[in-house]
Amino acid sequence: MLDHGEVADRARALLPIHRAAWVVERARASLRERTVRLGAQQTAPIDRDALWEYGDDRARGRHAHGFTFLVDWVGAGALLTAGESTALSDLVAELFTAWDRGYGQHRATAPEMAFHDETTAQRLLGLVSVLDELSLSEEQRRELTELAARTATLLREPDFYGGVNNHGMFQDLALLAWAGLVADGEDPARQESWDLAEQRLQEYFLSCFTSDGVHVENTPTYHVMVSRYLPLLDGLFTAAGSPTAGLFHRLRAGATRYAVHCVTPEALYPPVSDTHRRRLDSVENLETFVGGEFEYAATAGERGRKPLERTATFPASGYAVTRSAWGDPAASFIHFTCAYNANYHKHSDEGSVYLRSGGRDLLCESGAYGYNWQDPFTRHAYASAAHNTLIVDGTGLPRTEPDDVRFAAEPPLNELEVETAQDDLLEVTGTTRRYRGRVWQRRLRVDHGDSPSRTRLHLEDTVSSSVGTGALRFLWHLGPGLRVKLRADGAEVFDRLTKLMEIEFRTEAEISLQLLEGVEKPSPQGWSFPEFGERVPAPVILVESRAADFSMATEVRLDGFVWDEEERGTFETLVINTRTVPTSSLPGSVPDQSVLFLSPYRPLADRDRLLTELVKAGVPVRYVPGIPDRISHAGSVELAEAAVRQFATAAIDHIRREAARGISVTVATAGKAFAPGAIAAFSTRSPLITLDPQLPFRARDPRTDRLAARIEGLVAGCSEASADVVVSSDEPVQVQRAVTMLGSALPVRRDLSALLKADVEDAFSDMIVNSVLARTGDAISYTAVYDRRTRAFLVNLPEFTDVEMSVRVFQGKTEVHVMPYSPYTAGTSLRVPFTGKGPHRLRIHLRDPKGGDAAAFTTGTLRVR
Structure with a gap:
């Protein structure tokens, strides 16, 4: 059945190719400047060292070694002039030949991303699209066909398989595309690749969606990305006469509800987990989620059919979503997370609440910064510290747990219980048992009124400890550009001079509030990441207490403010000259x-x-x-x-x-x-x-x-x-x-x-x-300073009248100078000549000349210039 014409047509749908008119200028720019686009932002010259060397930037390495720029070039091929099309084909062949000679034939010494599992799959998809779409010379086609066959052989190797995850999925999609469009019909590897890919994809898709229909990789954009292949695989396996098609048809129907309800009022996905904030109303997405409800959400109500419900819960997956209205860009939207469905793209975000209202992110998260784990901001983005969650004794949750711990836990490590899920009322409780010796429950109640500002959030946090007292810190991240005025029991949040929100904390325990923004050391805090690799400061409120068992109620108000009386400004809210x-x-x-x-x-x-x-x-x-x-x-x-x-x-x-x-x-x-x-x-x-x-x-x-x-x-x-x-x-x-x-x-x-x-x-x-x-x-009053003019330390003890002193000079822990005269000198002022350089400290010994008790203290660091 693989030779059936419809199989080839369906296999082409698996190829990542941009068909928009703008790809022409991208391809022409590459030909004119000999450059390639690596992702959305970077441009690299077509030079072997400059193109494929990526340092610590694994995302750049993925784009370069995965040839992802071909999605533009192949789409432009049919739209270019004949001369341009030939030049483009020559350039593609040149790059693949150079890559193969520099890396493909030297796998043992190649850098990691050259043979990364998903990157290799993208490279084969690019090769197949080139062979299927571009005009090539016989020699070029022979060389690229041979490289594609070698790449398919690698993707079939059991030890190279990325596993039951989206990386493995892309490997199998690449094998299907190769078998359906490029492989020789007489080559037994063709059918072998098809059967292996079909079997592995069936195993993956049976496990990659929860019983709620949510993709397990913890991120709405990955849910959509994987769901996009459900109708494609349904059509492909139907054309091939395979009964596997029924699985993808059933999953497609279940995946639509989550895809619809996670869309925010401005038709994007919220910045949770590894979400990329991109437009959702693409042709591919609209063809994936049929019925009109996703189109309505993805176009902010301009087209499609309004969903029948405004509140949706996914208890088996750990998510709850509600909004005050559909089709209103100013609507209040709340996304609650208590999820752990897989290790891939997992953030330490249990209990986190996202709130958008009036067209502004009010309670939000830092978002995703990238995949380079060497970057402290990447690590921060995954950590509890970047979410509206809990930190204990200065430490958040580990990103993941060992499988034996996670799957054997009873009761489960994370749990979402739904009490009420109506249009105007959501009541859920998220419980996580991942804090060692502690159980944290966050009960969330959302009441919607007749306008977005009438939405109220009521939260009850409860921490139960079997390991005694700990330092508890609850974090509330706010949208960038917002101004915060701290109070003893809460905070007021402003957009310039307009109040947008009050957040009030009620507890019998002693709490303290702190406001941070744009902190880099000792660790990042108070940041928003609008795009991968981009960061802007954003305020975060830290609510801190020390307790074993702890409870606190939090109320979030968007109007009906109770702190409306005129108050004198604090430094957190002080505005001078706007x-x-x-x-x-x-x-x-x-x-x-x-x-x-x-x-x-x-x-x-x-x-x-x-x-x-x-x-x-x-x-x-x-x-x-x-x-x-x-x-x-x-x-x-x-x-x-x-x-x-x-x-x-x-x-x-x-x-x-x-x-x-x-x-x-x-x-x-x-x-x-x-x-x-x-x-x-x-x-x-x-x-x-x-x-x-x-x-x-x-x-x-x-x-x-x-x-x-x-x-x-x-x-x-x-x-x-x-x-x-x-x-x-x-x-x-x-x-x-x-x-x-x-x-x-x-x-x-x-x-x-x-x-x-x-x-x-x-x-x-x-x-x-x-x-x-x-x-x-707690200290003896003193003055100690270095005088560069006389090149000496000056020491004075203003509260003594009769004392003897001895001074020793230290740099770090090393004693570098001792007074050159008598070990003790009478008087309350002393000059110690010294010609060193850098930071030093003085160890000052005191004694009563009449035989009283001796004392000693060390100054702070004094700079010697």
């Missing part, structure tokens, strides 16, 4: 202390240098950079003065919010960021440490007088005022003006005016740490 103020939040281990650092430097400039010792000491920091620029660029004299008030108000609110959590804030400022920091510190009776304090306006500016009067009034009315002033040689007149307004009750404690500003800045981070820890009694 721009949000970028801040960094660095977590720490010190439980009841934190630092608010208002900086004059531009965003990220000098941040690490200024915060190094704080990070090492585990002191949490909120770092707000670029304050003088924000003030001076506010737009007018009045707005600049208002910007100072806005910064001060945000600082006050931050301090009070931290105080409500039992955390004492030390305010640190430098340069012209002094004014809002001083106002906040003295308004809240918080300690202040300031380096070279200056006002942001000129000396004779009336705003300077008003600011000075306000600060002086706050100091006079604050009996607990505490300022630690550090002075270098920078702007002495302006600094003295600011110091004067602090009053005689606040003397300069660290007069380093003989030193360069850069030297003092190098030590300022250590001074902040010492100021915080000395105030709590």
Whole structure:
């Protein structure tokens, strides 16, 4: 039956060929420039080394060694001029010949992707399409036919079979295409290839869809990609007279429901698992899912037949999907995951919730970044940390489990129970037992109203532990570009100044909230991946608690907001001159202390240098950079003065919010960021440490007088005022003006005016740490700095009057210098000559000259330039 003409016609449908008119220009560009397109983005020159060398980029290697660019070239063949068509055929033959000589005949030494299982299948599909569609010389056809036969032989090898997965499926599709279109009718390998492919495809398709009709590889786009072959194989095996055709016919009907309901209101698939966000209304997809419902979903209601139900659950597969309306691009759409159907493309996304409403991703996931496992962003995309899920003791779920663990688990590792699945009401509970010694249940209730904004989400998270207390962290990823205002018990989410959502957390346990965005180290957090290899910062809310057994209710509101009263801004929501103020939040281990650092430097400039010792000491920091620029660029004299008030108000609110959590804030400022920091510190009776304090306006500016009067009034009315002033040689007149307004009750404690500003800045981070820890009694108050002018360390102990000191200099753990005079020197100030270079620490030994107890401490890192 393989010689039946309809078999060949049906086999051609298996070939990946683009037939659109735009392929002509792609083919002409390749001929003109001698380049090829590798995937959607990359272009590579037609040079053996440049084309097939891929480094760590396995996706690039797949496209190059799989010859996937042929989908454009073959489609363009019949549309080119005769001369162009001949040139294209010559180029194809040239590339296959070069590949075969460089790699095909040297499999033992070829790179991995040259003989990757699915890549080899794509290469054979490309070869078959070339042999079937392009005009070739006799010599070219002979060489390519021989290469195709060798490739088919390889695909038949049991040890080369990719297995019961989509890689194995492509191998078998390639064998069917080769047998139906290229193989010699007298070659016994033809029928052997057909029978083997048919048997393996039957085995695969019997196992690759769940009883709900969902493809097991955990991703809507893979569901569609595999489903696309159901009608093709149905038609092919029907033409060949094979009873296998009935299997594919039955599966096609079952696969449509999931394909329809996973489509978001804007006619794409949600960014869950390894989804590629592409248009869905292609000819191939519309021919796969007949009946009109998929067409309606994939065209956002422009064509097709509206589905009869708005809520669909797939309990055997672990998915639940609901929407407020069909055909409304602003509809609310929710996708809930508690799935583990196969290891392929599995993300650690149990319990994750995706919410889109009003045309915006509100609760979302990072998405897929790529397949290069060496890239930290690829690993992050698969991890729990990239989903709206749970992390325990800093660790998420493993991506997969050993098969013996997964299949033997009773009760199952993951479970989705459906209570209600109506158009306007969804109630489901997802349970995962993959956390070692813990069971996490997330109950989700979705109520739809008469408009998208009337949708409400109610969640109940319950963690039961048999292994004791752990650090629990629930993550809520938000869409890129959204602005978040944290509250003590939730968050408000804005698009610029328009509120889109409130998310409120209710629990009897003690929780803390943290907001991160665009963090790269120590590990990525707060990112969205719109395309493979692309990343943009996106906010993520971390809800943290420490407990054994834990429960928390979460409510998500899209209107009817309960936090509508006018509130003073925080740094998370502060907007000056229509721009949000970028801040960094660095977590720490010190439980009841934190630092608010208002900086004059531009965003990220000098941040690490200024915060190094704080990070090492585990002191949490909120770092707000670029304050003088924000003030001076506010737009007018009045707005600049208002910007100072806005910064001060945000600082006050931050301090009070931290105080409500039992955390004492030390305010640190430098340069012209002094004014809002001083106002906040003295308004809240918080300690202040300031380096070279200056006002942001000129000396004779009336705003300077008003600011000075306000600060002086706050100091006079604050009996607990505490300022630690550090002075270098920078702007002495302006600094003295600011110091004067602090009053005689606040003397300069660290007069380093003989030193360069850069030297003092190098030590300022250590001074902040010492100021915080000395105030709590956890450290001796000291000043230590390196003076490059005199090439010496300067040490001062301001709270001692009678002491002897000895100093040793360390670089890392190595002692590199000891004081050259008496082991102990009397006095509270000491100069230690030193001519080294790089980061060093001082080990300072103290003793009472009258014979009292000795003490010792180590400074933070001091940079020696």
